Amino acid sequence: MKDELKEHPKYKGLHSQSSQRVLEELAEAFNSWYSSDDNRDNPPGYRKRNYYDDEGRRVHEEHPRSTVTWKQNGIRHDTKHNRVRLSKGANHKEHPKAWEYILVEYETRPGVTVENLQQVRAVYDQSKERWELHLVCKDEIETPTAPGNETAGIDLGISNFAAVAYSTDDADLYPGNRLKQDGYYFPKEIANCDDSGGERATRLHTKWSGRRTHFFHSLAKHIVQRCIERGVGRINIGELEGVREDENGGSKNWGKHGNLDLHGWAFDRFTSILEYKAKVEGIEVVEVDERDTSKTCCVCGREDESQRVERGLYVCDECDAAFNADVNGAENIRLNINGESNSESPASLGGDRSTGWLAQPGVYLYDLSSGFQPQEQVVDCKP
Numbered sequence: 001m002k003d004e005l006k007e008h009p010k011y012k013g014l015h016s017q018s019s020q021r022v023l024e025e026l027a028e029a030f031n032s033w034y035s036s037d038d039n040r041d042n043p044p045g046y047r048k049r050n051y052y053d054d055e056g057r058r059v060h061e062e063h064p065r066s067t068v069t070w071k072q073n074g075i076r077h078d079t080k081h082n083r084v085r086l087s088k089g090a091n092h093k094e095h096p097k098a099w100e101y102i103l104v105e106y107e108t109r110p111g112v113t114v115e116n117l118q119q120v121r122a123v124y125d126q127s128k129e130r131w132e133l134h135l136v137c138k139d140e141i142e143t144p145t146a147p148g149n150e151t152a153g154i155d156l157g158i159s160n161f162a163a164v165a166y167s168t169d170d171a172d173l174y175p176g177n178r179l180k181q182d183g184y185y186f187p188k189e190i191a192n193c194d195d196s197g198g199e200r201a202t203r204l205h206t207k208w209s210g211r212r213t214h215f216f217h218s219l220a221k222h223i224v225q226r227c228i229e230r231g232v233g234r235i236n237i238g239e240l241e242g243v244r245e246d247e248n249g250g251s252k253n254w255g256k257h258g259n260l261d262l263h264g265w266a267f268d269r270f271t272s273i274l275e276y277k278a279k280v281e282g283i284e285v286v287e288v289d290e291r292d293t294s295k296t297c298c299v300c301g302r303e304d305e306s307q308r309v310e311r312g313l314y315v316c317d318e319c320d321a322a323f324n325a326d327v328n329g330a331e332n333i334r335l336n337i338n339g340e341s342n343s344e345s346p347a348s349l350g351g352d353r354s355t356g357w358l359a360q361p362g363v364y365l366y367d368l369s370s371g372f373q374p375q376e377q378v379v380d381c382k383p
Ligand SMILES: [Zn+2]
Pocket: 297, 298, 299, 300, 301, 302, 316, 317, 318, 319, 320
């Protein structure tokens, strides 16, 4: 099919490298369709309307418009006049060899320079219903020095989206209230639309996904800021169960249908956002084995299959104390209890450590206008 289409007038209308990329994309789409045994899948190019799974993520895209990519051969960058010249395909010109180009002028925000241009992409924005040009530049930054040598631990979960434990004997909880409210609100609104693939439903989906993305970015930013204040150089985060790296070490393999489990999907998305936000501050994010982290007491190290978790509290018979269950998990992840060379272990720290912080973490509620705000907390903790 690639051979056949290469000669097609539509493809000859693009710069050779660009048409090559479009054809590769199409070939990838066909390959994934052939290897799918999900009978809801349509062959590429025959999709009639947007299709969303139960969690509101788009599986099929209505009339997909391929991204057109210009690589360096097809680009001439005039840095003096803020212009980019893009090559045209032969049949868009008067004569195949004519000197005709698409000339693009751009403006940047103050302080932003377009340099080391690597690629130009014409991308169709579904929500704005227009084409945009993306200029891809290469910018090398020096790895900054870490804020300190401390380690923080993050446990991602369902009742609390994130629990973070710091070596400074404090912990934060992020309940993810906004995510939950949206998770009730949007599916209902979308179900009330007359046409599930229609304009209003599409707009709601776009809005919902934008709010999720905003939540992840704000949360990652908040946590990184707290880490800087506490001299953290390393963040341990629980490795997601049942999620494997693919052979190329690249993106996660979620099974062939891409029918992602909501939480796994959200955690993965959040982790990658956190990773790059931490990296520019010199903080390393390390995925650690989270096996047994929820059933081990982070103070005495006692592991108990039948440990009691009551109303979000982890109760340890040995210590005769109750901790917030998610903070207990985060602290075990911070200590990396399954790691080979953990210098700190629950037992070695246990003796004279205060444990009050384990029961009374700071709680941050998320608000669209003001971001994460500390919540005055009523502590419900039995001795
Ligand atoms: Zn204990």
